[in-house]
Amino acid sequence: MKTRVYILLFLLLAAAPRLCAQCGYLAGKVTDLSGANPLVASLSAKTDQGKLRLGKSDSLGVFKVEMPCQLTELIIECPQFQTQHIPVNINGRPEGTFSISLAMMPLGKQTSDEPYAQSEQKHFELKDSLKAVSIVRRIEVRDALSDQRLGADICLYYTQKQKKDCFALTTDRPRAEIVFTEKDIVAVEVKSVGYQAYNGNLILDKTDEEPRTYIIKLSRQQTINIKGQPIAPQPVAIVRNADALKGAVASGKTLYFPRSDYKLPVQSRTYLDSVAAYILENKDKGLRITGHTDNVGNPSLNVTLSEYRVRVISRYLIGRGVPEGVIAAAGVGSKYPVRPNDSEENRRLNRRVEVQIIDLDSKSN
Template sequence: MRYSRFFLAKLFAVAWTSLHAQCGFLAGNVTEITGTVPVVASISVKTDQGKVRLGKTDSSGVFNVEMPCNVSVITIEASKHQSLHIPLNADSKLEGTYFVTFALMPLGKQTSDEPYAQSEQTHFELKDTTKAQTSIIRRFEVKDAMSNQALPAEICLYYTQKQKKDCINLLVSKPSAEIIFTEKDIVAMEVKSAGYQAYNGNLILDKTDQEPRTYIIKLNKQHSMLSVNIINASSGVQFQLLEENNSAVPLHRVNDGHYFAEVAPGKSYNLGVGGANQKEFSTAVASLKEGLTLKSLRIPERETPVAIAEKPINRKGIVASGKTLYFPRSDYKLPVQSRTYLDSVASYILENRDKALRITGHTDNVGNPGLNVTLSEYRVRVITKYLMNKGVPESAITASGVGSKHPVVPNDTEENRRKNRRVEVQIIDLQEKSN
């Protein structure tokens, strides 16, 4: 089977799928804490088989990676930024694509008399540590990285010279504390505040002639998010996320079928779907956990696309035909109603060794063109894998995904876009395949 170079690259990137069952895609972007500066970052997950690297963002911070099943933690890592370790929870069977954004905290560089992240530590030796003791007075404050609001926190200091640990607590009523250092030292520090990511840093105290000064440690919130994939969403659908008191939660809309929101762990929510030509439907999301929760939602009474048959071919008593198979938006799972047809195609090819298959995947024009090419390739891949499992030789299949480049109708209505979300299965002569 001859794949395009791009398709082969994608298959190589997910070659470990035989070891890790797949549960959809995770897509979105990574920025600095302000939300305006893109960050090039790597994305990995912790599974029951250990750490698995999924991929990285492009230069604009955008990513689209395939997820293995049984993921417990997602890790986002970038040079000169604090890593994110986010618990992952599934509220339903995972399928399709889930969108989310991640924000990373920049790290301070190693310097004297200023806290910096432990990951930035390079070799450093204190000099002249035998002098008489002195008093180095420093004030500590902990603040929210975005709002700059003072936070209650626990600060633990680990002294190198004394081999001692001291902890202090900052309160809302007393948001700062003074510490007197009595000698030059390299001090490790850990800062914790409920609902925030912990800070692990170092402090080099090698100067004794400074005036008293204040260290401000900024913490990034431990965000809890809900990402929803409405598998069979149609144009004009309206989606709401409500708390138990029916107050609306702000939503980020990616398109008609994909939303994400920041939520509070431990709370329960209600998802409501409605809109023009859409029967109202709601479902509960009970007691969300801390971290990222993924939920797939299939609206009841989904319209089943009708496959369009082309000219039939009849050889040796086995009947088969070329056909166009349709997929829901952002979905690459093999439609159940297509399996009977593919079974007949497999039987036909096995009975007619002079025939071959050309399988071409297409999408509508909604979303990123590059991601659409990837999606069309995965739709083709699930069909080719199904046929090969039925005995069709690899040499009898030519497959490619072309994204939204070749629509059969203009992408100006949802009905037309549905017609463009397709995989075309053509029965051809074997000699035509080799040309």
């Protein structure tokens, strides 16, 4: 049991750099290209601190997720559909909910004589691969929604010849004709300005000399631009001297966390909003925020876990306008339990963050 707890804490702490302040919400719907069929998709954020999972759309394709302030790219993943990477430009500190619509491109399954996504590649061996053939194939690139022909740069990577061949499609030359002289598995890369790139494979294992045309469809590259208030969040300083907080008792509120978790409890936000409003109205008041854990696991890892719980709450308050300078924040691990760690219920009560409203003169005491 202890080994499992150590593993969970290790994974938790390995993900710790992804912790980011939140700036409003992203909401919308995920569907297929037709817009008629909702999709259950996973949404993640790419930030300068790594990849952060945000949540999923429901069975109706609807989602509402917290938006990290440091979001640079939104990643949408759905089985059997092409993963979308959408650049996000955030100007200032946004608040409220920002709505977007997401349409997903289906992935072609691995098959012969038809391009399909490289992510769908499974083991395949060519037979009689050295036999000379003459296979004539044409390639067109089109907009996935309008079906309009597109100019594009195409590169083919031949497995047998270990050769790369690139060419361009233009408005004057919207279709390319290629003669394949041997059976092969060919990688296909397609790029067009303003569209998501296509990376696929093509299995040529037939000797059919009848020409045919491949249609490769591209989705437009979306960009999300979000404007907010010009307020830059400040990092939260974590106090590592636990003895400095010895004897401090929360008179404000105690917030509880699940085991091995530091995500801000949704039910805590209303209270924290009221705390932020109070501090902004009372310039002589400050906050002492102290994080605690139960005694399960490595004591030093528990201290770090408690620090991240404190940091989540502190950053939320800073995001609501509370000055960093009025917050004294510390994570003390399992050093000060309120109950003996002899049952799951007692351990639950020890996994907590205490928020205390104090006079600013007493912040350093």
